[in-house]
Amino acid sequence: MEAPVTALGEDATPSTISRVTTGPAPPSPPSLRRRLLDRLPYLSDGKAAYLFLAPWFVGLGLITVGPIAASFYLSFTDYSLLAAPEWVGLDNFTRMASDPRFYKALEVTFLYVFVSVPLQLAFALALALVLDKGLRGLALYRSIYYLPSLLGSSVAVAVLWRQMFGTDGLVNTLLRALGVDDPPGWVSTPAYALGTLIVLNVWTFGSPMVIFLAGLRQIPQMYYEAASIDGAGRARRFFSITLPLLSPIIFFNLVLQLIGSFQTFTQAFIVSGGTGGPADSTLFYTLYLYQRGFGNFDMGYASALAWVLLMIVALLTAANFLASKYWVFYGDD
Amino acid sequence: MATTDARRTGRPRLLAHFGLILFGLVMIYPLIWTLSSSFKPTQEIFSSPGLWSDNFTAENYADGWTALAHPFHRYILNSLVVVVGSIIGNLLACSLAAYAFARLEFRYKRLWFAIMLGTIMLPIHVVIVPQYILFSQLDWINTYWPLIVPKLLATDAFFVFLMVQFIRGIPRELDEAARIDGCGHTGIFWRIIMPMSLPALATTAIFTFIWTWNDFFSQLIFLTDPDMYTVPVALRTFVDATSQTPWGPVFAMSIVALGPIFGFFLAGQRYLVRGIATTGLK
Numbered sequence: 001m002e003a004p005v006t007a008l009g010e011d012a013t014p015s016t017i018s019r020v021t022t023g024p025a026p027p028s029p030p031s032l033r034r035r036l037l038d039r040l041p042y043l044s045d046g047k048a049a050y051l052f053l054a055p056w057f058v059g060l061g062l063i064t065v066g067p068i069a070a071s072f073y074l075s076f077t078d079y080s081l082l083a084a085p086e087w088v089g090l091d092n093f094t095r096m097a098s099d100p101r102f103y104k105a106l107e108v109t110f111l112y113v114f115v116s117v118p119l120q121l122a123f124a125l126a127l128a129l130v131l132d133k134g135l136r137g138l139a140l141y142r143s144i145y146y147l148p149s150l151l152g153s154s155v156a157v158a159v160l161w162r163q164m165f166g167t168d169g170l171v172n173t174l175l176r177a178l179g180v181d182d183p184p185g186w187v188s189t190p191a192y193a194l195g196t197l198i199v200l201n202v203w204t205f206g207s208p209m210v211i212f213l214a215g216l217r218q219i220p221q222m223y224y225e226a227a228s229i230d231g232a233g234r235a236r237r238f239f240s241i242t243l244p245l246l247s248p249i250i251f252f253n254l255v256l257q258l259i260g261s262f263q264t265f266t267q268a269f270i271v272s273g274g275t276g277g278p279a280d281s282t283l284f285y286t287l288y289l290y291q292r293g294f295g296n297f298d299m300g301y302a303s304a305l306a307w308v309l310l311m312i313v314a315l316l317t318a319a320n321f322l323a324s325k326y327w328v329f330y331g332d333d
Numbered sequence: 334m335a336t337t338d339a340r341r342t343g344r345p346r347l348l349a350h351f352g353l354i355l356f357g358l359v360m361i362y363p364l365i366w367t368l369s370s371s372f373k374p375t376q377e378i379f380s381s382p383g384l385w386s387d388n389f390t391a392e393n394y395a396d397g398w399t400a401l402a403h404p405f406h407r408y409i410l411n412s413l414v415v416v417v418g419s420i421i422g423n424l425l426a427c428s429l430a431a432y433a434f435a436r437l438e439f440r441y442k443r444l445w446f447a448i449m450l451g452t453i454m455l456p457i458h459v460v461i462v463p464q465y466i467l468f469s470q471l472d473w474i475n476t477y478w479p480l481i482v483p484k485l486l487a488t489d490a491f492f493v494f495l496m497v498q499f500i501r502g503i504p505r506e507l508d509e510a511a512r513i514d515g516c517g518h519t520g521i522f523w524r525i526i527m528p529m530s531l532p533a534l535a536t537t538a539i540f541t542f543i544w545t546w547n548d549f550f551s552q553l554i555f556l557t558d559p560d561m562y563t564v565p566v567a568l569r570t571f572v573d574a575t576s577q578t579p580w581g582p583v584f585a586m587s588i589v590a591l592g593p594i595f596g597f598f599l600a601g602q603r604y605l606v607r608g609i610a611t612t613g614l615k
Contacts, residue, residue, distance in 0.1 A: 071463050130353065143602060156565075160584075213610070303463075
């Protein structure tokens with residue numbers, strides 16, 4: 001799909017050059033495309049901006065803001081797509097308050113996010129620090145560690161996970177080879193099923209790692225040199241230079257991974273066959289929302305669930321931004 | 334590149350390499366094992382964690398290809414329609430919007446820009462129910478329009494942001510020179526900004542490919558007719574059956590599904606890494 005862009009580029013350059021060398025008026029009558037391109041040469045910035053932003057404005061209205069408003073309205077209704085939405089006030093929210101699966105979904109999701117995100121970032125930072133040592137073959141290592149990030153959200157890898165942690169899966173075959181007699185079926189045991197999904201999320205530490213690597217590059221070497229001259233050891237240099245100067249990047253990764261992990265869906269859906277099982281142990285919040293909305297066509301309740309999710313993500317993000325004042329260090333402070 | 338530890342002796346370095354290689358192998362072992370298993374007879378997949386087999390066969394690929402309601406290339410073609418439509422949409426619509434934000438002055442620009450950034454953070458789950466209702470009233474369920482039209486309307490704000498950052502780095506003198514030569518905004522956009530933005534456009538195209546090819550949630554919701562299934566939705570039907578999963582064919586088709594991403598990863602590594610490092614895209 002690069003081809004059309006390149007073709008335009010090639011086309012554009014000669015015509016620009018010919019203008020420079022032969023003057024503005026081409027002898028032959030201008031083509032339709034040229035007339036279209038030059039029809040609006042002296043539009044003011046303001047008018048041109050609305051022209052260029054027209055698709056985005058339409059999308060914002062129809063695909064984003066409109067649906068947000070509609071979803072807010074629907075969260076106060078009972079709606080199954082068959083009849084018109086019926087206003088029920090706060091019923092969906094009070095229903096939620098006494099819905100054990102809602103609490104279960106919250107518990108599963110919080111556990112997943114607050115275990116896997118710190119682990120994932122710790123791996124990412126540790127590997128970034130090792131790779132930043134100027135070893136040869138950096139590009140190769142970076143690629144190998146990054147590859148799972150790229151594939152991790154795909155159905156194919158979720159399918160692989162389901163096999164790996166199944167009763168006769170790869171993990172248990174390895175365990176048996178090591179002498180473990182009776183390893184459990186990890187994805188079919190409520191106590192372990194969520195753990196396998198946490199492992200899957202930690203496995204995709206490559207993308208925050210690449211961001212950490214880019215951040216480490218920004219730290220001026222002279223800081224380390226000065227600290228060494230002053231006698232600072234390895235640990236001291238890490239805690240007094242690397243961590244503070246990297247804190248904006250840590251913060252960035254943290255917010256990004258939190259928001260992303262809260263919305264995990266594919267892995268939970270595939271590993272549990274869409275049920276959130278066994279015993280709702282992988283009933284992720286978004287999976288429950290999907291079940292209510294698109295399994296039961298309980299659109300009002302699903303919308304209410306969506307708004308609670310939005311509130312949680314917004315509150316957590318805001319809390320992060322507030323807390324960041326105390327631990328994120330910007331060089332120009 | 335950091336060279337603080339250049340004074341380190343050879344032994345710790347060797348140890349570091351050893352550790353990194355070992356850890357890397359553990360990391361990608363499941364992927365390599367899947368590849369090897371996709372060529373093994375099914376019963377051998379369960380009996381051995383090793384990679385080698387004396388009975389390598391392409392049978393799983395033949396079986397997997399025809400195991401579902403349609404031959405697998407049908408799903409690949411369906412996915413390609415969605416992917417190509419999404420790429421065209423993102424390239425056109427996001428670059429148009431980005432030009433306005435990066436180069437033009439207009440009322441409430443800061444506000445609109447903030448709103449654009451805000452939509453990056455918005456969970457899709459908040460809008461999916463009304464979108465589903467909207468598209469079902471347009472009779473677009475089981476068509477590819479719900480997956481492509483939003484891209485034509487620049488709703489992937491990530492890419493708008495990426496391109497704004499890139500276009501800001503293109504010297505404004507080029508715009509001015511084009512303007513003196515008689516170009517308007519459309520001309521500057523088409524003849525200067527677009528050709529100069531090739532790296533950003535390539536990044537957008539690659540990430541759109543990978544994300545759309547991998548996307549499951551919206552394809553699952555908008556495509557319920559097996560005729561219209563894309564690769565991820567089709568793959569899912571393999572393991573959905575409560576009975577025994579045919580792991581050999583499933584792995585074979587999983588490899589087929591992962592192949593294009595892997596190919597793009599190899600071809601576009603430079604852009605991919607730069608794209609993540611600067612914007613935090615996955």
